[in-house]
Amino acid sequence: MSDPRPAPLLVLRGIGKSFLGVRVLDGVDLDVAPGEVHAVVGENGAGKSTLMKIVSGGYAPDEGSIELAGEPRAFRGPRDAQRAGVGIIHQEFNLLPERTVAENVYLGHEPVRRGLVDRREMLRRTDDLLASIGETALPADARVGRLGVAQQQVVEIAKALALDARLLIMDEPTASLADHEVELLYGLMRRLQERGIGLLYVSHRLAEVFDLSGRITVLKDGRRVTTVDTADTTADELVRHMVGRELSSYYPDRAGPDDRGPVRLTVRGGGNKKLRGVDLELRAGEVLGVGGLQGAGRSALARAIFGAAPFTTGELTIDGTPIRPRSPRAAMRAGVAYVTEDRKGEGIVARQSVLDNALLASRAVFAARSGRAARTVRVRELLAAVEVRAVDDDQEIRFLSGGNQQKVVLARWLALNPRILLFDEPTRGIDVGAKSAIHDLVRRLAREGAAVLMISSDLPELLGMSDRIVVLRDGRVAGELPAGATEEDVVALAVGTVREAAQ
Amino acid sequence: MQTVQRAPMPLRILRSRAGGVLPILAILAVLLVLVAVRQPDFLAPPSLLSFLGRSAPIILLAAGQYFVIVSGEFDLSVGSLVTAQVVVAARLIDSDPSRTWPVVAVLLVGGAFVGLVNGLVTTRLRVPSFITTLGMFLILVGAVYLWSDGAPKGGLSEEFRRFGRRAFEDVPVLGRVPYALVVLLVVAALAVLLMRSDFGRTLVAVGDNPRTAELSGVPVWRTRTIAFVLSGLAAAVAAILLGGYSGVSFQAGAGLEFGAITAVVLGGVALGGGRGSVVGAMLGALTLELLFTLMNFYGVSGALRSTVQGAIILIAVAVSGLRFSSR
Numbered sequence: 001m002s003d004p005r006p007a008p009l010l011v012l013r014g015i016g017k018s019f020l021g022v023r024v025l026d027g028v029d030l031d032v033a034p035g036e037v038h039a040v041v042g043e044n045g046a047g048k049s050t051l052m053k054i055v056s057g058g059y060a061p062d063e064g065s066i067e068l069a070g071e072p073r074a075f076r077g078p079r080d081a082q083r084a085g086v087g088i089i090h091q092e093f094n095l096l097p098e099r100t101v102a103e104n105v106y107l108g109h110e111p112v113r114r115g116l117v118d119r120r121e122m123l124r125r126t127d128d129l130l131a132s133i134g135e136t137a138l139p140a141d142a143r144v145g146r147l148g149v150a151q152q153q154v155v156e157i158a159k160a161l162a163l164d165a166r167l168l169i170m171d172e173p174t175a176s177l178a179d180h181e182v183e184l185l186y187g188l189m190r191r192l193q194e195r196g197i198g199l200l201y202v203s204h205r206l207a208e209v210f211d212l213s214g215r216i217t218v219l220k221d222g223r224r225v226t227t228v229d230t231a232d233t234t235a236d237e238l239v240r241h242m243v244g245r246e247l248s249s250y251y252p253d254r255a256g257p258d259d260r261g262p263v264r265l266t267v268r269g270g271g272n273k274k275l276r277g278v279d280l281e282l283r284a285g286e287v288l289g290v291g292g293l294q295g296a297g298r299s300a301l302a303r304a305i306f307g308a309a310p311f312t313t314g315e316l317t318i319d320g321t322p323i324r325p326r327s328p329r330a331a332m333r334a335g336v337a338y339v340t341e342d343r344k345g346e347g348i349v350a351r352q353s354v355l356d357n358a359l360l361a362s363r364a365v366f367a368a369r370s371g372r373a374a375r376t377v378r379v380r381e382l383l384a385a386v387e388v389r390a391v392d393d394d395q396e397i398r399f400l401s402g403g404n405q406q407k408v409v410l411a412r413w414l415a416l417n418p419r420i421l422l423f424d425e426p427t428r429g430i431d432v433g434a435k436s437a438i439h440d441l442v443r444r445l446a447r448e449g450a451a452v453l454m455i456s457s458d459l460p461e462l463l464g465m466s467d468r469i470v471v472l473r474d475g476r477v478a479g480e481l482p483a484g485a486t487e488e489d490v491v492a493l494a495v496g497t498v499r500e501a502a503q
Numbered sequence: 504m505q506t507v508q509r510a511p512m513p514l515r516i517l518r519s520r521a522g523g524v525l526p527i528l529a530i531l532a533v534l535l536v537l538v539a540v541r542q543p544d545f546l547a548p549p550s551l552l553s554f555l556g557r558s559a560p561i562i563l564l565a566a567g568q569y570f571v572i573v574s575g576e577f578d579l580s581v582g583s584l585v586t587a588q589v590v591v592a593a594r595l596i597d598s599d600p601s602r603t604w605p606v607v608a609v610l611l612v613g614g615a616f617v618g619l620v621n622g623l624v625t626t627r628l629r630v631p632s633f634i635t636t637l638g639m640f641l642i643l644v645g646a647v648y649l650w651s652d653g654a655p656k657g658g659l660s661e662e663f664r665r666f667g668r669r670a671f672e673d674v675p676v677l678g679r680v681p682y683a684l685v686v687l688l689v690v691a692a693l694a695v696l697l698m699r700s701d702f703g704r705t706l707v708a709v710g711d712n713p714r715t716a717e718l719s720g721v722p723v724w725r726t727r728t729i730a731f732v733l734s735g736l737a738a739a740v741a742a743i744l745l746g747g748y749s750g751v752s753f754q755a756g757a758g759l760e761f762g763a764i765t766a767v768v769l770g771g772v773a774l775g776g777g778r779g780s781v782v783g784a785m786l787g788a789l790t791l792e793l794l795f796t797l798m799n800f801y802g803v804s805g806a807l808r809s810t811v812q813g814a815i816i817l818i819a820v821a822v823s824g825l826r827f828s829s830r
Contacts, residue, residue, distance in 0.1 A: 306718075308717075308718060327722075328717060328718050328719070328720050329720045329722060332720045338718065340718060345712075345714060345715075346712070346714035346715050346717075346718050347715060347718075348712070348715060349707075349708045349711040349712045349715050349716065349777070350711060350712065351711050351777050351778050352704075352707065352708055352711055352777070356704055356707075356708065359704070360705070360708055360715070360716070360719045360721070361719040361720050363701040363704060363705050364705055364716070364719055364720040364721040364722075365720040367701075372701070412719065
């Protein structure tokens with residue numbers, strides 16, 4: 001590990017990127033040597049994906065330079081990057097299931113003889129290629145759709161190698177693999193290393209990072225915190241690098257011991273495609289924070305309770321009564337509300353008025369008992385109470401700021417007097433002022449007796465708002481933390497450096 | 504805290520217009536002026552009212568099509584549904600006046616049923632409505648030919664035909680008011696009321712963003728299915744009026760589905776759903792009919808009808824696309 005490194009394959013200097021005025025990457029330096037596995041770690045939103053997209057030609061950087069094998073490069077797109085020798089293996093594969101391995105590997109650059117695809121040559125080359133990375137068990141003429149996930153991944157890698165990739169980016173390559181398949185991937189990665197291919201390895205899973213990488217770069221809030229030799233660091237040190245912001249904003253007071261009411265919601269052994277054996281208890285008057293990495297099952301949990309993607313196993317009770325909500329309607333009738341993470345995609349009806357948006361759920365589920373006029377008056381009051389700022393309530397909601405849109409969505413749910421509120425990233429993409437207004441509102445609802453579950457990737461928010469925090473990892477509850485936990489505690493549970501499971 | 508947000512000026516103008524009826528009213532006014540220049544008599548109450556009566560079927564179909572389009576779907580089956588209804592009515596009535604009302608009921612139930620099938624196949628079996636209703640279109644054409652052995656049989660009773668061709672005579676000031684116009688006004692009023700109801704607002708929301716609607720508790724599939732049923736009902740009423748007005752033939756409803764879709768788009772309703780009013784859709788149909796009348800007055804060949812329709816649909820969709828994306 002400590003021998004002098006050869007000339008670097010990839011050199012990034014001062015990479016910066018902004019989206020809509022938000023700085024996502026700022027002055028990031030990074031280099032990868034041939035035959036090196038360089039891991040990139042960081043919290044959700046640290047800028048890992050953006051950086052990988054820049055290296056693989058998906059985005060052009062606003063600032064900084066990319067050098068590949070000593071030559072400065074400005075990729076015009078992913079194909080350009082591929083031609084230059086940069087391959088990327090996404091979490092979601094890019095394969096044609098109805099075609100053979102060989103056809104996938106040589107898609108778009110099939111060997112040609114006399115104007116026709118030379119199938120025999122294609123199969124032969126694919127066999128050679130697979131043999132060269134030690135994958136002799138994979139037949140080149142197998143249909144890709146029949147292969148397992150691990151083998152499909154091999155096809156993806158072979159596809160990149162067929163384009164003479166010198167640098168391979170792997171984005172969470174183990175996310176969909178079983179344990180023994182991970183071992184196989186490790187072996188394959190070592191063989192790629194031996195061929196002198198540089199690997200950029202993005203992962204949430206610190207255990208793997210330590211198993212595989214030679215160096216680790218930590219990103220936080222779009223900046224490079226540090227790059228360390230893997231041999232010289234520990235998981236705890238990495239976690240400290242990944243978090244550690246100062247708490248800058250104020251949060252409303254937490255619930256006191258007397259504020260907690262009876263148990264409103266319980267989940268016992270809840271499972272479905274994305275969740276396994278989740279146990280959970282939610283009391284009236286408390287804000288239960290849900291932490292974890294992207295894809296750990298946080299939204300899946302809220303959606304399961306809300307009936308949008310129901311539990312297939314386990315049981316759910318609301319106020320002691322067993323219930324199996326099969327649709328959002330059913331959950332709403334039981335007093336559950338869900339504020340979705342994707343406000344634009346599934347939170348608002350963009351071209352309808354503020355008022356129509358606020359009335360949507362009431363109109364859909366409950367006939368107006370006290371008359372339509374009274375209901376409208378009440379919703380108008382709610383819109384005023386949450387301080388929506390709009391020209392008038394006839395204005396189309398798409399013209400409002402994100403924060404105001406979110407307030408309208410909140411008013412929509414408050415109109416139903418829900419007893420259980422599920423918030424999924426309630427302040428994502430919202431300006432600071434509206435953010436603290438929403439924090440206050442969430443706390444007020446809890447104080448008035450609602451049971452609140454709040455998912456947040458914003459660690460200061462999660463720590464500042466929650467009375468308890470449940471951390472999910474890989475669809476399971478990794479552990480529970482009391483109020484006053486630190487960012488390190490949450491991240492450690494989320495990435496799995498500690499195994500103090502509280503199941 | 505921030506100050507009250509105001510959209511910049513151009514956006515606000517756009518907002519007052521987008522999906523509103525102002526543009527179509529302007530077009531209608533221009534056409535009326537052109538008509539008045541060429542044929543001033545046309546605007547006198549008797550001929551104007553009879554024009555409105557003649558236009559009632561396409562306006563009704565436009566209203567029915569509106570429900571489906573605003574919810575994000577299409578209904579291509581209405582033209583052949585009208586044909587089927589007229590042919591079926593003729594055979595069932597077989598010139599026997601006493602069968603008039605039962606057959607009217609059969610047509611309404613039949614129209615609703617066809618809409619129900621369209622709706623369920625689209626929402627439950629997840630067949631794109633474009634394909635569902637195209638399939639229904641072909642099924643109905645074939646079924647009607649088969650059922651009538653290639654030539655319409657029987658005949659409509661005079662009782663039945665009066666909806667489409669008779670009128671209240673000697674009405675003060677107006678003179679002759681066609682029954683069809685009265686039917687149109689009643690249905691139009693119901694449509695407007697429906698769109699102001701919870702169902703109507705929810706229907707538009709479904710067309711705007713079905714994901715949001717679903718997560719807000721809207722039974723999306725049921726809502727869309729009802730829209731198809733309404734379109735089928737509208738086709739039944741249109742068939743009753745058309746059968747009375749122009750009689751029984753396999754061409755009774757030919758091309759009406761495109762007429763209705765053109766009208767709806769012309770009336771400022773966004774394809775894909777979520778924007779536009781039922782009044783706009785009906786005004787669109789009226790405008791289209793007036794345009795054809797005008798072409799007639801100016802001696803433009805009737806053969807150009809479908810070309811004009813096609814051009815309108817392309818222009819209207821392109822314009823609305825530009826308007827909505829240039830924000």
